[in-house]
Amino acid sequence: MGALQGKVALVTGAGQGVGEGIALALAAEDVDVAVVGRTLSKLESTCDLLRARGVRAEPFPCDVTDTPALPAMADAVVAEFGRLDILVNNAYAGAYGPLLDMSDDDFRKGFDAAPFAAFALMKACHPHLRGGGSIVNLVTSAMVRWDPTTYGAYAAAKSALRSLTRTVAVEWAPDGIRANSIAPHAMSPGLEGWAKARPEEAAAFVASIPMRRIGDPEADIGRAVVALVGPDLGYLTGATIPLDGGQAFFG
Template identity: 35%
Template sequence: MDYNMKGKVAIITGGGKGGGIGYGLSTAFAKEGVNLVVTGRNVKKLTDAKEELERLYGVQVLAMQCDGGVEEQVAHVVEETVKTFGRIDFVINNAQNSASGVPLAEHTKEQFDQAVYSGLYATFFYMKHCYPELKKTKGSVVNFASGAGLFGKPGQSSYAAAKEGIRGMTRVAATEWGPDGINCNIICPLVMTDALAKWKEEYPAVYEQTIKGIPAGRFGDPELDIGRTAVFLCSEGAKYISGECITMQGGSGLRP
């Protein structure tokens, strides 16, 4: 399906190459002819993404190292994006860092801050600084939350707190920004990543048991499942969808 996005501009946080959701998102938007700004902390992952996406899909990619928890750095990314492309159409807040597997009672403030700053604050900063440009283009925001927050996964307290904050903030933005023509939505994914593939190799029995709990019988694909859904949510055909939380977990994330 052609979504008529050629020449539009998307900022994708955590969009570098490295076997995660971010590069799947970058690929899905690049295939639609969308010029990209990919951000993250790892310069090599960003430059590798820039080289491959430009070579394969003929789009222009601006790769920028950025700590999303630092407002000045985010403001600089937005400024450089406008300077380079003259517009911002889509903001995809994917990046997140957290101490996984640590029980709530054992969490340190530093670990809690890590999740909140890299996820909730970063999402807030990008939305805040991109808003004037999104208002001009009547653009779209896609933020990422998690089943960790929806279903209270053990060992994920700081991660879940950040993700639930993102969900709440996104719904408020959908209400406040709807009159400006900006739609804002949330995806809660269950995705096959390089890290998960390694876990599958090391613990095949546990993996098989996990798969039994997913009616679709597999984990999601970063590009074909998650990336394509994000593209749709940014398309003209989805402009009336706003404030929604889409649980993409192969039928295992059922909720009211």
């Protein structure tokens, strides 16, 4: 029996890309998964992949920016699975571009999708995670990027989430809940589309990564999440783990 067998994870933005990769890696360790996202067809596709690995998976259509709806969604997950052990806040939708070209509403989108959504969902899940639960929040190396041009709104929202994660780790440690952040580079659909549209920029980006490749959502990011939520790293909380092939320096 594996260390995570029988546990239940809630993964947001799990219908594609990094979220799906994390869900698949957890399923490989016999973790049942609540697959959360906006598009039911994508959630069902991910659930099919997870069930093929022998675990239970159920779709939960939800827009995480609708924060008043998140407590009911978390309760529905627990009602369906009987427990909740792992929360992964991966879903994100925000604006990119020069700050002078960005509206207040566009700037606010990233905060709605990152710190505000994660805050609401972490609070909703807190009672169920007590006594050994683990939270993983996705941030970004854009927070410490050497040139943050066009990444300002994204980095600001994720910096807020990183700070929030650290506070959760400290305040909830007595409740037996750990919280860590990861800052991944992975071949998501969005990044893949950008690479195809701008191959020269993509090549330069890859060249700036010491390992000279972009991470795989399951093998590189998902497996790291498995390690983070497992017992071998049970004394680690409040940390930010770069999963970017050595590109960023968090200091």
